[in-house]
Amino acid sequence: MNWEPDEFDVTRHDETFSIYEEPLPRERPKFATPLLSDGLTYLKGVGPARAELLTNIGLNRVSDLLFYFPRDYVDLTDRRKMEDLSEGHLQTILGRIDTTERKSTRRGSMLRMGMICEEGGYVEAVWFNQMYLVEQMGHGRRLLLTGKPRLDQNRWVFTHPKVTYLEENDNPNAALDPIIPIYSLTKGIQQHHFRKIFRESLSIYVPLLDEIFSPDFRAQNELLPIHEAVPFIHFPPDFETLEKAKRRFIFQEFFILQAALAIRRLQHQTMLSAPPLPVSQKIDTRIRRLFPFTLTEAQEKVIREITADMSEPVPMNRLLQGDVGSGKTVVAVYAMLLAVANDYQAVFMAPTEVLARQHLRTLTQMLEESRVKIAPLFGGQKPAERSKVLAEIESGEAKMIVGTQAIVVNDLTFDKLGLVVIDEQHKFGVRQRAKLKSIGKTDPHFLVMTATPIPRSLTMTLFGDLDVSVMNQLPPGRQKITTYLADENQREKWWDFVRKKLTEGRQCYVVVPLVEESDVFDVRSLTQVYESLANGPLEAFSLAVLHGRMSNEEKEHVMMKFRTGETQVLVSTSVIEVGVDVPNASLMTIENAERFGLAQLHQLRGRIGRGKHPGFCTVFSDPNHPDALSRLQAFAKTTDGFQLAETDFELRGPGELLGTQQHGLPPFRIADLKRDREILQQTRTAATEFVRNDPGLAQEEHKKIRRQILSRYGKVLDLGDVG
Ligand code: ADP
Numbered sequence: 248m249n250w251e252p253d254e255f256d257v258t259r260h261d262e263t264f265s266i267y268e269e270p271l272p273r274e275r276p277k278f279a280t281p282l283l284s285d286g287l288t289y290l291k292g293v294g295p296a297r298a299e300l301l302t303n304i305g306l307n308r309v310s311d312l313l314f315y316f317p318r319d320y321v322d323l324t325d326r327r328k329m330e331d332l333s334e335g336h337l338q339t340i341l342g343r344i345d346t347t348e349r350k351s352t353r354r355g356s357m358l359r360m361g362m363i364c365e366e367g368g369y370v371e372a373v374w375f376n377q378m379y380l381v382e383q384m385g386h387g388r389r390l391l392l393t394g395k396p397r398l399d400q401n402r403w404v405f406t407h408p409k410v411t412y413l414e415e416n417d418n419p420n421a422a423l424d425p426i427i428p429i430y431s432l433t434k435g436i437q438q439h440h441f442r443k444i445f446r447e448s449l450s451i452y453v454p455l456l457d458e459i460f461s462p463d464f465r466a467q468n469e470l471l472p473i474h475e476a477v478p479f480i481h482f483p484p485d486f487e488t489l490e491k492a493k494r495r496f497i498f499q500e501f502f503i504l505q506a507a508l509a510i511r512r513l514q515h516q517t518m519l520s521a522p523p524l525p526v527s528q529k530i531d532t533r534i535r536r537l538f539p540f541t542l543t544e545a546q547e548k549v550i551r552e553i554t555a556d557m558s559e560p561v562p563m564n565r566l567l568q569g570d571v572g573s574g575k576t577v578v579a580v581y582a583m584l585l586a587v588a589n590d591y592q593a594v595f596m597a598p599t600e601v602l603a604r605q606h607l608r609t610l611t612q613m614l615e616e617s618r619v620k621i622a623p624l625f626g627g628q629k630p631a632e633r634s635k636v637l638a639e640i641e642s643g644e645a646k647m648i649v650g651t652q653a654i655v656v657n658d659l660t661f662d663k664l665g666l667v668v669i670d671e672q673h674k675f676g677v678r679q680r681a682k683l684k685s686i687g688k689t690d691p692h693f694l695v696m697t698a699t700p701i702p703r704s705l706t707m708t709l710f711g712d713l714d715v716s717v718m719n720q721l722p723p724g725r726q727k728i729t730t731y732l733a734d735e736n737q738r739e740k741w742w743d744f745v746r747k748k749l750t751e752g753r754q755c756y757v758v759v760p761l762v763e764e765s766d767v768f769d770v771r772s773l774t775q776v777y778e779s780l781a782n783g784p785l786e787a788f789s790l791a792v793l794h795g796r797m798s799n800e801e802k803e804h805v806m807m808k809f810r811t812g813e814t815q816v817l818v819s820t821s822v823i824e825v826g827v828d829v830p831n832a833s834l835m836t837i838e839n840a841e842r843f844g845l846a847q848l849h850q851l852r853g854r855i856g857r858g859k860h861p862g863f864c865t866v867f868s869d870p871n872h873p874d875a876l877s878r879l880q881a882f883a884k885t886t887d888g889f890q891l892a893e894t895d896f897e898l899r900g901p902g903e904l905l906g907t908q909q910h911g912l913p914p915f916r917i918a919d920l921k922r923d924r925e926i927l928q929q930t931r932t933a934a935t936e937f938v939r940n941d942p943g944l945a946q947e948e949h950k951k952i953r954r955q956i957l958s959r960y961g962k963v964l965d966l967g968d969v970g
């Protein structure tokens with residue numbers, strides 16, 4: 248790690264903790280009372296030029312600066328003389344630069360510095376590929392080196408130590424803090440500038456900070472007061488105190504979000520109304536008669552939760568998380584039939600047309616004997632057909648509407664909309680759903696289903712305003728899926744096995760990754776795989792190709808033939824990833840598996856092992872991507888989606904799962920969903936209770952919290968004017 252990074256690593260600054268929104272005041276006399284809204288030039292050590300530089304990282308006022316937290320810290324607590332150094336421990340030693348030398352080596356350009364230790368002796372430090380460091384290393388400059396030294400031919404060498412430059416008159420024993428903050432820099436500003444600015448300003452401005460949490464609340468949640476947390480986060484006396492200071496802000500950040508979500512949940516319950524759609528014994532029996540199997544306990548539990556929600560005059564707002572193959576569709580169908588039995592309409596939406604058509608077929612089959620009219624809504628419909636369907640929806644003749652999410656963008660007019668079900672909706676966060684809710688004249692009940700289990704901490708944020716049902720049980724009779732990580736020389740053996748199973752009547756998916764979104768869509772690799780199989784190991788069988796660039800009719804045609812078993816092997820891109828249900832298909836080959844994420848692999852594998860036959864999934868991957876190995880091993884080890892979700896989270900962190908664009912929430916400033924899971928849970932409990940006790944946050948001592956919630960989440964979560 249280096250002190251003065253050459254690439255200016257600038258953390259985006261936003262106003263989470265900033266209190267003032269008014270424009271900067273014009274110049275005021277220097278001796279006026281200090282205000283948090285002061286411009287930075289009011290600080291000692293900041294002239295107009297430096298203030299201008301700080302603007303580049305979003306620092307305009309003192310209040311911005313106080314909340315510009317260090318991105319790291321250096322531990323100077325273990326100070327040693329040379330004779331006391333020991334290998335492998337983090338230690339700090341004081342001295343002056345003697346020599347610097349540059350060299351080209353196999354590892355790149357090397358910088359070697361020799362230092363005369365102030366308390367006797369000589370040590371060396373080396374850095375690779377950090378030549379910019381040399382600019383500051385004037386002969387005789389005084390500094391502290393911090394790192395883990397090793398003894399190399401009787402000389403102590405620090406590799407990539409941290410450097411703290413000292414001023415000539417600094418007393419390194421008295422003046423230096425034991426833990427040094429490291430800030431993200433901008434051109435022209437160095438660490439010691441920041442340290443100086445903070446040293447000058449904290450005592451003047453910290454007393455002016457506004458505490459948003461009451462003493463009781465702080466005591467209850469073990470939070471440091473802001474007047475201690477801010478100075479400690481910049482100059483922590485020890486690491487324990489630093490953790491406490493950080494915790495205060497992490498807690499605050501999560502708490503504000505959780506309170507916003509709690510308010511949204513509450514508003515949803517109090518401001519919206521939906522038709523109560525109660526279930527009766529008779530309705531229940533009539534619905535169940537349509538199902539060809541007995542429901543699992545998990546399905547029963549979720550149906551109880553859903554029917555309880557739907558019987559209320561407030562809209563259900565529920566997320567159903569069920570592992571792949573757990574049987575979510577039938578739960579959705581139950582809810583839809585309940586709406587229809589109450590003479591309301593129900594919408595069923597899926598992300599892909601293949602999946603929407605599958606749902607359409609399921610519904611059509613189940614309702615063959617009944618008079619319930621189902622309206623399909625798909626992209627490629629002819630205008631005449633489409634207007635007919637729209638008219639049926641408007642008149643209320645059509646009771647069930649099935650289609651892709653494209654439905655949403657059409658302003659449909661419903662007769663009486665009672666329920667909206669969205670299948671496979673793991674990619675949508677809180678924000679997108681706001682739009683969907685405004686369908687129709689009344690507020691419908693709302694059921695979101697996702698087959699990609701999400702780690703709990705993400706559920707609590709992305710879907711934090713929803714009630715969550717979990718279905719982690721598969722229907723009985725499911726067979727085990729065995730997953731193999733294979734290498735090239737096992738191909739022959741695998742295809743032998745596949746041939747045997749195909750002859751026994753099974754079917755097989757071969758999945759090839761392709762970047763379908765790219766402009767130059769490369770079907771070649773897919774076709775190549777197809778041809779090499781059709782003219783090679785699977786010559787005797789019938790194969791077909793499926794990919795996203797085919798027209799919907801083509802896709803439907805291919806799927807139909809695969810479903811009926813006429814096609815035995817489907818060579819496909821990941822278009823089959825979501826929801827496709829062909830129980831007789833029990834084999835899967837995944838090519839270049841390193842290109843898929845864990846959730847996606849799990850989804851893919853979920854296509855097999857759906858029927859009575861044991862599933863076999865063989866994964867081939869490019870050995871040049873060793874980084875994918877831990878992911879693939881986790882994948883091979885378990886078929887439990889909830890466990891895989893947690894592993895994925897461990898391996899990747901929330902970044903990718905929590906892409907800002909996907910969910911629309913502003914990024915966290917200091918909190919980290921992975922590291923701070925425990926605090927997240929605590930804030931959820933605290934926030935729920937907080938909002939329950941004062942729904943409008945109208946109490947005087949809650950006003951400041953309310954203001955912060957509104958400024959950060961008011962728009963995003965559409966909170967309107969709370970209270
Ligand atoms: P997913 O949760 O992945 O959407 P599906 O709803 O597609 O799962 O169901 C997977 C398969 O399990 C389907 O073939 C469905 O008919 C079957 N299934 C669902 N529930 C049961 C049950 N209770 N007993 C037996 N089979 C079931």
Ligand code: MG
Pocket residue numbers: 575576670698826
């Ligand atoms: Mg499904």
